[in-house]
Amino acid sequence: MEEGKSTLKRASSAPSIAQTFSPCREALFITIVCMGQFMTQTNVGVCLSNIDILGASFGVTDSGILSWFIAGYSLTVGTFILIFGRCGDLFGYRRMFLSGFIWLAIWSLVAGFSVYSNHILFILARVLRKAMIFALFGAVAPNSAVLGAVFSAVFSELAWWPWTFWTQAIVAVVCAGLGLLVVPSIHHETSPDTSTWINLFKALDAPGAFCGIGGLVLANIAWNQAPVAGWSTPYVYVLLIIGLLLIAGFFVVEFRFAEHPLIPFHAFSRDVSFVLGCIACGWGAFGTWIWYFWRFQMEYRHTSPLLGSAEFVPAAPIGIIACFVTGLLIARVRPGWIMVMSMTAFTLGNIFTAIAPVDQTYWALTFVCLLVIPWGMDMSFPAATLMLSNSVERKHQGIAASLVTTVVNYSISLSLGFAGTVEVHVNNGGKTPEDVLKGYRGALYFATGLGGFGILLSVVFTIKCYWEEHQSRAVDNAAAEETSLSTIAESQ
Known part of the structure; x- marks a missing residue:
């Protein structure tokens, strides 16, 4: 009993991870975390001031299509954040944080190189670069969006618009390298068992994620395509119907079947x-x-x-x-x-x-x-x-x-x-x-x-x-x- 008490005492008196940082590492840690937020929010502004230049580069003038340069970005944010939050619980926040920077860098490069392709590749890159890194933050930084608009305007008017995205890729890689040095590895002590593929499947709530993400994405695509293609176009309302059915399926899975639901509605x-x-x-x-x-x-x-x-x-x-x-x-x-x-x-x-x-x-x-x-x-x-x-x-x-x-x-x-x-x-x-x-x-x-x-x-x-x-x-x-x-x- 005394040994147990002494163990608890040592555990309670153990310093937190933050207390083990030197002043220099603490400053770098805060900077890297803020840079994660900064990088995600500048992406809001990079397609605002230069939207007409981007459209002219791709030969796109339809406002409904141009709006996808913004809508596709926010769509991925709104749909993937919960599943990648769960991934952080299971695989470690440091690993997901650094992977997010690398993911952002890759698709920033693709967005820049899409100048040699078409606007479809550009929109795809805008969607995929956002999926992981934004899942790590829950704050809004309008100042970063303003700065993104300023720098995208500078590059687009005075140089070449792809450099907006290539520069972001360079900064993201540098942040990932610094993060590797200063961000500690942290895991939840009560994370679900992931020793087998079946347990991992359950821990990720894969059926719920599929229904929830799929439903939200399809419903959103239908509403954003409707102004361009018209509601009389069959694929628009078919996507909406399938999306709504998947969303309904998400609630059924979360309430009835999920062992580790993505959203604990009961709470x-x-x-x-x-x-x-x-x-x-x-x-x-x-x-x-x-x-x-x-x-x-x-x-x-x-x-x-x-x-x-x-x-x-x-x-x-x-x-x-x-x-x-x-x-x-x-x-x-x-x-x-x-x-x-x-x-x-x-x-x-x-x-x-x-x-x-x-x-x-x-x-x-x-x-x-x-x-x-x-x-x-x-x-x-x-x-x-x-x-x-x-x-x-x-x-x-x-x-x-x-x-x-x-x-x-x-x-x-x-x-x-x-x-x-x-x-x-x-x-x-x-x-x-x-x-x-x-x-x-x-x-x-x-x-x-x-x-x-x-x-x-x-x-x-x-x-x-x-x-x-x-x-x-x-x-x-x-x-x-x-x-x-x-x-x-x-x-x-």
């Missing part, structure tokens, strides 16, 4: 649905806004990639300010109210862009919009993560954060399909610049509606929290009064 309360619904609406509105904002600036105000990137820069410092303010507010204000504010910012950003006159100066609604939108991005993610963390047990908080990231990125991709459908139904065929602009504004009004619904959901959720807290206090007061009466009765 989540109804609050999770409210939070994820708000995130889906807000970030769906953002995904639509960022695409049509750039299309409006470049097509109707004839902004060059470099000038457009320079005009986009205010989003970076405002994002930093929003992060600090949110950190202060979270300790003083209910997360629900922070979510209300973030949904309001997303909605206002879309309204300002939708109503902005073509000949209006940048310093009017456009500049104001860039001062507002970052608050939606940088307030919603931490608020949602905190709200979900408070709604689940500690052991499920990592999965809850992954769900937030999944919904954020999948909503961006899916909303582009919805917005594109709205655009082609209101632009009268897009035969004149006026009709095309009408379609753009219609898509932005759709995003405004998404943001408004997010505001409604977040307000309802906040009121619900107040009501439940009031009810809980009432029950506690009644119990305390009953106890007090019982005590008085016993004393008499």
